[in-house]
Amino acid sequence: MAPRGGHAAAEGVSSGSEDDDEEAGFSRSYFLAKEKEPSSSKKRARDTGKLSDLNLVDEQALRASLAEIPAKHEKEVEALTRSYKDQYRNWLFELRCGFSLLMYGFGSKKLLLEDFASTTLTDSSVIVVNGYLPSINLKQVIATIAEVFWEQTKLKRKRQSGTRSQLPQPFASQSIDDIISFLNNQTSDNGEENVCLLIHNIDGPALRDAESQQCLAQVSCCPQVRVVASLDHINAPLLWDKKMVHTQFKWSWYHVPTFAPYKVEGVFYPLILASGGHAQTTKTALVVLQSLTPNAQSVFRVLAEYQLANPKEEGMPVSSLYTKCRERFLVSSQVTLNSHLTEFKDHDLVKIRKHSDGQDCLHIPLVCDALEKLLQELA
């Protein structure tokens, strides 16, 4: 089945000394990779093995095992993370010099950075942004920065002059521009008052758009804001233009691979062996179908059988489905059929396509194997 066994691959990669090895790695270019898969063999690659051929365990078992994966190299990973502790003072120094820190390298840097923040950045407030989450409201983050900073200076002002100063308007109701200009106008006499923004995965899904990055760049060049960020995606630097890099973020890069598992960062990614294959889609489809009435199930079956019988066609015309269903006494009117179809569409069991002759036709977005399996299980 597999064109190369594990060992063959292992031997293929190894080549005597380490230097040679690296050399080989360097020369392995895109074009070489392209060459390996000429268009004809691409087809073959597609045909050689399918995920469905594997004996895949169900998602629940998969998730259960996922939580119990034994850690490899625990000691070494810990030692590696500990080795960065010596650099904490230098990092702080650079932050104080006005640079932002950008940490990259393989492995989750969440714990490392939070450890750095809680042990070394003790004199400033630290706000952590979990950029790996799918949705982040940056305005709230910025408003929080402003609030924290306001509180900090208020305390100090109170200590110095005894007067209380009032905030004209709560930050949450101001616009981002207003808050940023508030932050820009804040100056402290000795640079002691500041807020540190710790951004995990500045290249995360919610921060990946230009607007968010512009916003972060503007915040990072406010005089009292320091930024420590981590990035994981290899193309992340493409998010920034020269103005952002040189005049706003002012990155100082640090390569800090930790090899720590991306536990929280990976939560929102689908498991490739669970939802990627059709096993999952079949299963969800089955669950939906089983919750429907027997008549609705039968309508679906009519549609599925038609699709299996005519795999080349775009789908089944609505009119012929209606006729078929009436013949079998599954529906009494177009209205009932439509109500079933709406149910199917809502659960993505059926898609509507335009037939080449112009009429709408129905199509189940599953491959034949999966559809057959579904029908078997439905019976």
Added chain:
Amino acid sequence: MAAAAPSSEAPLTAATNIEPFFVLHKGDASSTSASSLPPPLARWRIDVSRPTSSPNHKSRKRSRNEVAEEAGSGDAELYERLRLEAFHRAWSKIQSTIDEVLRGISLKLFDQVLLWVQESFSAVRSIARPTAAEVQQPYPLLTDVICRKIPTAFVLTKNAEFVDDITTFRDLAGHLESNGCHLAKLSAADFSAKHGVGGCFRSLLRQLLSYVPDVTHIFALASWYSVKENYDQPIVVIIDDLEQCCGDVLGELVMMLSEWVIKIPIFFVMGIATTLDAPRKLLSSEALQRLEPCKLTLGSPSDRMNALVEAILVKPCAGFCISHEVAVFLRNYFFKHDGTITSLISALKLACSKHFSIEPLSFLCIGMLEEDCENFWRNEFDALPQVMQKYSSGLPSCNRVKGSSNSGNNMVKGLSELMKVQKDWSSVLLCLYEAGRHGKVQLLDIFCEAVNPDLHTQKTPNSATFLSKVTSENLQIGKSGTSRRFIDQAMGAIRYLPAETLFRLLEVWSIHLKGMNEISDKVKELQSTTISVDSVRITKDKWPRRSTGSAGNSTVPLNDKVAMLLDEATRNFLVPVECLPFHEIICFKNVGILQSALIGNPRRMVQLDLLKSHRHLKCSCCRKNGIAVSASMHDTSIMCNLAQEYGDVINLHDWYLSFDGIINSTHSKVKRKPHASPSKKKSKLMAAESEAMIQARFCRAVTELQITGLLRMPSKRRPDLVQRIAFGP
């Protein structure tokens, strides 16, 4: 706090992991002053700036010693603070020098713009002078001429990269504002199609009006402008990067404002990076007709570059300087990587911060800025703890020169000497540049050669050979090798200078060489001979080249004399800083650190991390038998190594089997030993369990590769194939 490495056992669902953001801790300002940290910064600042006032200093010395006695770590923190303080002083000096230089270069343009603004304003006012009430009326003024053209200055920046012009336009804004114009600066971000003309008009109002109404309307601007104190000045709107703007939005703004230009005199200043037809490409012809263009040009980038190099690298304005290696790196970074002055400056700033961060004695740099630097250094040295005093005398550059036993004296003397030699060095370097200018040599190139310590040590101090070289016509290809190309080119250029230029060159030299008596005397001597030649020259009509006619012959020795003088000065005084003792204190040398901090390369490094994981983990298990992929490796690392065997698409099925094969290759070995004893049923159960585990590990590795961006997920159409993104580190 926690002494051990951060634990990896935080629960997945902890609030800190699933909240979009949270406050980790609040800064406790009171704790900073009460903790073991040394006294606040402000006090030190006073101390540093007044090192000569002895009573103050005594107390400081005592306090420092006390700190040193109390806690060794406190001492380290104290010096860290001093270094930080020194960095801020040094960099603010450099930054202000940069600002000054850049402003000086653009001043001519600024004045041109100001003049243009004033002229345009009076032109507009000569058409009509509406009263405050008229300004606020929505209908046009009743004049004979209805003017709808907005005076617009197109400033050609000649910079492909807009980032360098940000400061120029900022300075221009300051200049115009200080001369009584109302000013608003809009950038490409304001002209986005998303927010439309309303968005950019709003940000224009934000900059002019103290209060911006929710519904922005031109009447808001009109009523603001009709206020008496605003009325008599023009409004200048600077758009610094025209090409980046959305043309439709800008066009709309132009159309809108042009209707009002008589009532509200708004003028545009637009920066153009490419060519003058950029506005034509961007704006509709209708909008274009509403502009009355005027073309202005900014100084060339290379002029700015040379001026900056002179101000911050050649004349060490803040005591901080860079080594040859770093200079060459910066030069290459400038030419190959980016080509903007901004990036060069930010690279220099990073180098500066790295220097003050790493070099324990770097805070002594600041002594260069003191009036009585020797006294400053002596006091600083006496206050140093033993360890650091020992460190100072053990610097590699000092080991070369064995001096007297008094290391304190040594250091002070060394640093003073360093300062003097540096000054001479920069004077001679500038003379070289003045000469090389005529041969189109850039200062940065000469600078890189002049800081090269190897060239200094390998030079042969023989003037006779030089003379022969000069006369043997192949100076450019001189025997000294290609690494001295630019200095030789500069000297060669002298030979071809006409007498008039030569005379001017000598004049400039005498300014640069002030304070270096020996050499400047010789310059004067040469100058007097030149004058005599010069008077001869005036009688002749033309004297373009030295090689023509008999007159040329008489200049040969003169040109050569000047060249010889420069050579002599170069040999004697162009001593690179790295050849001097104690240079480590002021000179940043660690090019590797700078490079890694400046140019992060995640694409390469993340792949290397995975392909060579054992280099970072330093484990004993992986890579034992010369096998690149072994089961003990990090799972993602195994997967990444396996992925190298595929093309741009990877078949998940095969990939999984390979992964399974690698993992089980050791499992089977381990399991084979106790194979006989356990029952078959049990082993089957175990196998099933491990299959789920292997699948889970496979899934996690794929997810991690996806996070790093090395992999793209399968599409619906091809669910069995994933796509590789990066090929070869």
